[in-house]
Amino acid sequence: MERDLAIIVRELRATLGKMELALGSIDEAIVWTGEDATIQWCNTRFDQLVDKLHIAILGNSLLELLPLTCQGDPVTTANHPVVAVLQNAYKTTEYEFHPFDRPLILEISGACLEFKTGERAAVLTIRDVTERKRMEETLILANQEITALNRKLEAENLRMSAELDVTRKLQQMILPRSEELAAITSLDIAGFMEPADEVGGDYYDVLQCDEVITIGIGDVTGHGLESGILMVMTQTAVRTLSEMREADPVKFLDTLNRAIYQNIQRMNSDRSLTLAILNYADHQLSISGQHEETLIVRANGVIERINTKNLGFPIGLDDAIAPFISHASIRLESGDGIVLYTDGITEAENLAGEQYGIERLCGTVAQNWQATAEEIKQRVIADVHHHIGEQKIFDDITLLVLKQK
Numbered sequence: 001m002e003r004d005l006a007i008i009v010r011e012l013r014a015t016l017g018k019m020e021l022a023l024g025s026i027d028e029a030i031v032w033t034g035e036d037a038t039i040q041w042c043n044t045r046f047d048q049l050v051d052k053l054h055i056a057i058l059g060n061s062l063l064e065l066l067p068l069t070c071q072g073d074p075v076t077t078a079n080h081p082v083v084a085v086l087q088n089a090y091k092t093t094e095y096e097f098h099p100f101d102r103p104l105i106l107e108i109s110g111a112c113l114e115f116k117t118g119e120r121a122a123v124l125t126i127r128d129v130t131e132r133k134r135m136e137e138t139l140i141l142a143n144q145e146i147t148a149l150n151r152k153l154e155a156e157n158l159r160m161s162a163e164l165d166v167t168r169k170l171q172q173m174i175l176p177r178s179e180e181l182a183a184i185t186s187l188d189i190a191g192f193m194e195p196a197d198e199v200g201g202d203y204y205d206v207l208q209c210d211e212v213i214t215i216g217i218g219d220v221t222g223h224g225l226e227s228g229i230l231m232v233m234t235q236t237a238v239r240t241l242s243e244m245r246e247a248d249p250v251k252f253l254d255t256l257n258r259a260i261y262q263n264i265q266r267m268n269s270d271r272s273l274t275l276a277i278l279n280y281a282d283h284q285l286s287i288s289g290q291h292e293e294t295l296i297v298r299a300n301g302v303i304e305r306i307n308t309k310n311l312g313f314p315i316g317l318d319d320a321i322a323p324f325i326s327h328a329s330i331r332l333e334s335g336d337g338i339v340l341y342t343d344g345i346t347e348a349e350n351l352a353g354e355q356y357g358i359e360r361l362c363g364t365v366a367q368n369w370q371a372t373a374e375e376i377k378q379r380v381i382a383d384v385h386h387h388i389g390e391q392k393i394f395d396d397i398t399l400l401v402l403k404q405k
Contacts, residue, residue: 085110167228190373201227202396218275245252249288272316288327299335344395
């Protein structure tokens with residue numbers, strides 16, 4: 001019998017040793033007290049928490065070893081979690097503990113054990129949540145900053161949206177009106193511009209001074225307010241030079257470029273634009289400036305593609321472009337005409353990423369050349385939109401059709 005009892009005691013001690021080892025390895029501090037809050041057992045993590053030797057902890061009052069504050073106020077003996085646990089009136093709560101220079105935030109939960117003898121014991125599980133709380137506070141501050149930034153961005157977006165809306169309206173206001181185009185008796189003219197969602201920098205104009213008709217078409221790099229403003233500057237410069245009866249293509253573009261270049265420098269901008277200027281008088285057409293290909297359409301629908309790469313230089317990149325400017329002369333007979341466009345047409349993409357392209361543009365123009373300029377314009381734009389389908393329009397779409405009467 002004594003031998004059996006010794007075996008049981010040995011096995012019990014082994015089991016208790018394993019439990020001690022297991023409880024000592026967990027991250028939470030665990031402490032067991034009697035009814036008077038005297039510590040009867042604790043794990044290694046609790047030793048570390050109060051920074052005392054294990055032997056110096058056992059038998060001492062938890063109330064003295066674990067003084068707490070709650071929201072900055074000292075926790076009284078009556079309100080200490082161990083007392084509340086023993087009274088079965090406790091729920092998990094967070095407290096501050098100040099064992100070192102750096103205060104800790106502790107999440108304390110507990111349970112009351114009642115024995116057949118009528119005695120009670122309190123078991124407290126203490127978790128250090130300091131870093132978690134600091135991270136939560138950091139996240140709260142970050143969210144507050146993000147919210148403030150979002151409000152600022154919303155206000156800025158509203159302001160920018162208003163500015164862009166004004167610029168967009170200004171762009172539309174300075175386009176040639178239909179009655180102006182109808183007043184040019186020698187040509188049948190139709191123009192179209194559809195801005196993308198964001199303000200772009202497409203430009204076209206048709207101006208008549210005496211017997212000379214000046215036609216301009218251009219495309220400013222980028223989008224947004226700067227591009228829109230640069231487009232308005234270009235229109236003003238072209239009209240001014242046209243009103244001054246400047247007929248020399250080199251002087252015209254070189255003077256315009258200097259004005260635009262100096263404004264771009266003043267704006268500290270990196271914008272530039274392609275720009276073609278066409279002068280028409282008495283069946284003779286002069287083309288100068290670098291832009292997209294100019295389409296010369298003969299009365300029978302045959303199209304000649306004029307490459308403008310060697311006729312000029314991008315406006316606003318350099319202050320002196322006169323050496324790069326040249327011109328091409330074309331004679332238009334009755335039924336002949338010109339089609340001008342920006343890359344918003346040829347580079348318009350469908351959902352598959354396929355571009356509309358110059359070949360399709362030429363095909364659509366040729367098939368419909370016997371119609372009026374207005375009808376040709378409408379059919380080209382309809383075909384472009386059919387190609388785009390449900391895809392978003394990423395760039396301004398601009399088209400100008402002119403036919404010799």
